[in-house]
Amino acid sequence: MDVLQYSPQNLSEPPSLYPGYVSTVPRSPRQKLVSIPQTLTEVTGPIDFGDRVLRAPVHDMTRQGKGDPIGERIIVSGRILDDRGRPVPHTVVEVWQCNAAGRYIHKKDQHDAPLDPNFTGQGRVVTDAEGRYRFVTIKPGAYPWRNHHNAWRPAHIHFSLFGAGFATRLITQMYFPGDPLIDIDPIAGAVPADARRRMVSRFDIDTTENEWALGYVFDVVLRGRDATPMENPL
Amino acid sequence: MNDVTAPPRLGLTPWQTVGPFFHYALPWEGGENLVREGVQGERIVVRGRVLDADGAPIPDALVEIWQANAAGRYDHPEDCQADRPIDPAFIGFGRCPTDDDGMFAFHTVRPGQVPGPGNSMQAPHIALGLFGRGLLRRLVTRIYFPESEGNAVDPILGLVESDRVGTLMATREGEQDGMPVYRFDIHIQGANETVFFDV
Ligand SMILES: [Fe+3]
Numbered sequence: 421m422d423v424l425q426y427s428p429q430n431l432s433e434p435p436s437l438y439p440g441y442v443s444t445v446p447r448s449p450r451q452k453l454v455s456i457p458q459t460l461t462e463v464t465g466p467i468d469f470g471d472r473v474l475r476a477p478v479h480d481m482t483r484q485g486k487g488d489p490i491g492e493r494i495i496v497s498g499r500i501l502d503d504r505g506r507p508v509p510h511t512v513v514e515v516w517q518c519n520a521a522g523r524y525i526h527k528k529d530q531h532d533a534p535l536d537p538n539f540t541g542q543g544r545v546v547t548d549a550e551g552r553y554r555f556v557t558i559k560p561g562a563y564p565w566r567n568h569h570n571a572w573r574p575a576h577i578h579f580s581l582f583g584a585g586f587a588t589r590l591i592t593q594m595y596f597p598g599d600p601l602i603d604i605d606p607i608a609g610a611v612p613a614d615a616r617r618r619m620v621s622r623f624d625i626d627t628t629e630n631e632w633a634l635g636y637v638f639d640v641v642l643r644g645r646d647a648t649p650m651e652n653p654l
Numbered sequence: 655m656n657d658v659t660a661p662p663r664l665g666l667t668p669w670q671t672v673g674p675f676f677h678y679a680l681p682w683e684g685g686e687n688l689v690r691e692g693v694q695g696e697r698i699v700v701r702g703r704v705l706d707a708d709g710a711p712i713p714d715a716l717v718e719i720w721q722a723n724a725a726g727r728y729d730h731p732e733d734c735q736a737d738r739p740i741d742p743a744f745i746g747f748g749r750c751p752t753d754d755d756g757m758f759a760f761h762t763v764r765p766g767q768v769p770g771p772g773n774s775m776q777a778p779h780i781a782l783g784l785f786g787r788g789l790l791r792r793l794v795t796r797i798y799f800p801e802s803e804g805n806a807v808d809p810i811l812g813l814v815e816s817d818r819v820g821t822l823m824a825t826r827e828g829e830q831d832g833m834p835v836y837r838f839d840i841h842i843q844g845a846n847e848t849v850f851f852d853v
Binding site for chain 1 (some may be wrong): 663665668671673707747770786792823
């Protein structure tokens, strides 16, 4: 059985080993990855499972507590596309982030910043038939980490996406335009500068809602199917 | 290999680490259990540890698996094997964060064989994705079972240097509630480094 494969991984992916991000040193393989053809295993993947196993959708992360969370309410919207610009419909998008003060609800987050009883920082949406998603949240704060002296993560929202198959899985981070921390952050900086810009959302006045919240647009591009079946590399 | 007349491809959104703080968002209750009442096939437990270069356990990793059901069928429109039934009591996808000892464990069924490239058949296997703090991008590997007949002719194992194939083999580790338990430790680095795939 020959299957139509997904496009190759991008050359501008971060490497597994990036010494500026210190934890990659003991946590990256030293042997070369073994290239394999995509088989039925890689071109299939979990779809239509969201309602069966995952928790309920959360479109508004400012409505998870008894009251309003502290911080700047924002709208994040965009499209999930493949690399030929075709929408990826009905796909699960999981997001998580710290609160406006830069603190996560997590036992290992030691940052001396307050928790917000009205903000959990996790959401889940599903794209529509045109690949669109939208959620409401609070703008996350920057937070320190112990990678090096005076290390601060730029404000970011974590995104987890599936797409159509095992090979299209993606976890990334969305950054905010104009943040001076992006270019000195070893995690964002592990990605070459051209491709790094693809992780920066843009402010959008049309997504912004009058007297309510600023809007940011973040489109995500996943691997797509090749137009023609590839030569069988075996 | 790409069609040169096609419109230029959009740049892919790059990978970033899942970070250390995903626990409130990604794991879900029962995410490590792929079986429901009445599942077809042989139930098994697959468990192991995720270890770093020094052999130290990684307590903030996330493991995802994707596999065919016992009949060798994926619950996905791309799998058109009409003679192999989809099992409504089986979910082919699981997710498990590692614990303080770097351990993960899944309750699943022994997967059937699935077609490979050309006329080949793949030996029973489970695709595995590994995420964690310090992992800028997902690491992909496969779990195989040592006693499977198809291993010797598996088209993917055939691409792996013979002295490293062992890192893809789970080992039998007794029984739990009457189910075979398989052990699959993942060595991200070091003398026994697990084979990771570029897919
Ligand atoms: Fe973060």
